[in-house]
Amino acid sequence: MAIIKKLKAVKINQNHLLGIQDLTISDISQILNEAKTFIGLNKSSSKKLDLLRGKTQINLFFEPSTRTQSSFELAGKRLGADVMSMNIVNSAIKKGETLIDTAMTLNAMHPDIIVVRHQDSGAPNLLSQKVNCAVINAGDGRREHPTQALLDALTIINRRGKIEGLKIAICGDILHSRVARSNIYLMNMLGAEINVVAPKTLLPHSIERLGVKVFTDMKKGLDKCDIVMMLRLQHERMQGSFVPSPREYYEYFGLTQDKLALAKKDALIMHPGPMNRGVEIDTNLADDINRSLIREQVELGVAVRMACLKLFCKNI
């Protein structure tokens, strides 16, 4: 009896979800399998569960976010948690309080889970050392955005059945992108072949050491790809000039029909949003329901975040 319980018990190896780098294959498959069970629920008319009833979830967003914050908020609510979203613009942080002091203050209110987004890489790691609850990284600096990568994986699996053996191109501002990093780690673990496509000025040092092939010619980088992931030019993180102009960038690195033609015939397009139409992606392609998974990514994002909240929320 005890053995069966042990086998059935869903247990993630980590206390916190700080990055894909910390997860094992078994952690990942647990999260994705769990997420699948929520897809149907999210489409139904009655979306409320009570799995996290009595639990408190705090969303601590130090950077503006629309989709990630609302996705986490909805995910928590659908699981029955009490969700509080902190508006940092008006908080003590602006009055000089440090991240750790904020963490200690929140910790005293006994939350069960803190979802954090921060402009500094490693901020969720620091936070996790100081609080007694689970910390979920909703994006830190340029480092990781694990739930985005997980929802991307779920979206691909939902369409293609698997990730192993697929050829995935990640295109655009790799340098400033936490989405790119998390996706590189995750898709590599799941057995995909990864091309990164970017102008040299937007490639981080030694990126090939993360297990990717690097292309500065988008046409070569997209050759026979199954999935094309586009990234936004992150102007807010750029100091100085990285590309001559949006026009030149679009010419060489924007996703257009003719460049997409080099990928597989049924290649699918993804984008973590928000999109800059006409800068990194042709507006018609973004809306092409046969090719673009962009809306599906948002939809499955809620399911993935429900899975993460459930699995990482302590004392379940």
Add this chain to the structure above:
Amino acid sequence: MMKEKYLVNARILDPKNSMDENGGLIIDQNGKIKAVGKKVNSLNIPSDSEKIDLKNMILIPGLVDMRVFVGEPGFEYKENFRTLSNAALSGGVTTVVSMPNTHPVIDNVSMVDFLKRRGRDKSRINIFPAASLTKNVEGEHMTEFGLLKRKGIIAFTDGVKTVQNPQLMSRIMNFASQSKALIMQHAEDNILSQGGLINDGEISTRLGLQGIPALAERIIVERDLAFLEEYFCRYHISQISSEKTVSVIRNAKKEGKIFTAGVSINNLSLNENDIGDFKTFLKLSPPLRTENDRLSLIDGLNDGSIDVIVSDHKPEDEESKRLTFAKAATGAAGVETLLPLALELFHNNSVKLEKLIASMTSNPAKILEINKGSLDLGNDSDLCVLDIKKPWVVKKSDLKSKSKNTPIEDRKLQGQVIKTFVNGEIVFERN
């Protein structure tokens, strides 16, 4: 007046005088070195003098650390002269050059008097304050080299900052060439390193931290060496961190250019991998770079491209380090672990002992033009007695510095300072 002291049964190591022999040292009644070497032994010690048996330990000149930050004035909560002095002496350091990045900045004559007075009253070590190269280290107007030098300032540097403006730097070097002032440059191009936190490489990519390219250092070194051809002055590069810079320096020295360079013990002993999971105690400037860079710094030290090792002692209180990596203060405390950590390079056969000791005694003294760092007869008896074999573990709680931001917590080291003398008096002793 004190009794004469006979220090006997020691291995005497004095790189300046190429001395490495078993013997002793006599400290006269004024605290000066009266005799040194194998002639000094336990026999015939006058009855009115004091005998100190060093039990076959190593006796070296007290260390000269060319790059130390003290919190006075303005940041006394990080380090004051008393705590700096205690920390230095427990590491065998008897002379330091303090950086001018205080609040206010050491950029005028009246500040020098304050520092000298405080240093004299509160500390037992020799403190040579450096003054800034530019007013308020803003990189716009040069300070009064001549007047400051007359007040006893022996070196000029903007400390953690680099003079960016090439026109101003060329004029500083031109002016310094006439006043014979020693210019010490922290080599970093601000624009290339803007926003950078650690070495630009695989680790920075993985941690998502913006990188500081090695080029930011090299470009300033090359610029200044070009100026040096036109305006020959006493020029010293405070500390370098990368293979590329080592080779620039090596080639320039080969061509006959006369200048000197230093390296922080941190860059010689640690690399970027030690940053691990965002350890802010390893956020340093210049940043820790690759293992390959570290090895080429050792080569540079061995072939004479690099002249001195410094601690780059930068005490930072816990609050300034308990922040995200981007917001945490830069720097590590290290004056008391400088020598033991450097000995690691001896024990692992990277650097010969004499070379290592020279780079922390006679070489800096020569650059600074001070009568320190050697066992010359008549010099102040500033001495360090070293048990080179003793194993120990670095513990934050044992550190004497007011700030505990050591980058080598829990590191197992071999070799520890047993006694430190200043002016012939025992000012530190370890049981």
